[in-house]
Amino acid sequence: xxxxxxxxxxxxxxxxxxxxxxxxxxxxxxxxxxxxxxxxxxxxxxxxxxxxxxxxxxxxxxxxxxxxxxxxxxxxxxxxxxxxxxxxxxxxxxxxxxxxxxxxxxxxxxxxxxxxxxxxxxxxxxxxxxxxxxxxxxxxxxxxxxxxxxxxxxxxxxxxxxxx
Numbered sequence: 001x002x003x004x005x006x007x008x009x010x011x012x013x014x015x016x017x018x019x020x021x022x023x024x025x026x027x028x029x030x031x032x033x034x035x036x037x038x039x040x041x042x043x044x045x046x047x048x049x050x051x052x053x054x055x056x057x058x059x060x061x062x063x064x065x066x067x068x069x070x071x072x073x074x075x076x077x078x079x080x081x082x083x084x085x086x087x088x089x090x091x092x093x094x095x096x097x098x099x100x101x102x103x104x105x106x107x108x109x110x111x112x113x114x115x116x117x118x119x120x121x122x123x124x125x126x127x128x129x130x131x132x133x134x135x136x137x138x139x140x141x142x143x144x145x146x147x148x149x150x151x152x153x154x155x156x157x158x159x160x161x162x163x164x
């Protein structure tokens with residue numbers, strides 16, 4: 001049994017490290033008058049290269065919890081708007097992902113994932129709310145890059161005060 005566990009641990013370690021990549025840390029320039037180009041970091045993601053973020057949310061009319069069809073449409077519009085805001089929040093702050101895998105006898109017994117999105121969005125512009133087909137609404141929102149920077153700065157400030 002111990003041999004099986006050590007083999008399993010070795011296999012999982014090998015698989016985990018297979019996707020790793022080393023990042024060069026020698027950013028110091030030889031000529032002090034030339035500033036080297038720093039590699040992208042986690043704080044300045046590729047998203048910041050776009051002028052605006054655009055997010056789209058969807059909701060189905062028939063599954064809304066109301067008997068009145070007009071009220072179902074209004075609820076679907078609201079749900080699609082909330083879905084678009086969730087999508088914007090993912091783009092600004094990212095997702096927190098928790099994953100758990102159980103392996104026994106070299107077989108995956110269970111694999112679970114949980115995603116969590118948390119953040120504050122303000123300043124989003126409503127681009128459109130349109131029906132798609134007979135039973136769905138689509139809402140599109142946009143957010144200016146400068147607002148994204150403000151939101152991230154606010155979030156990092158809140159995280160710093162929580163840790164104290």
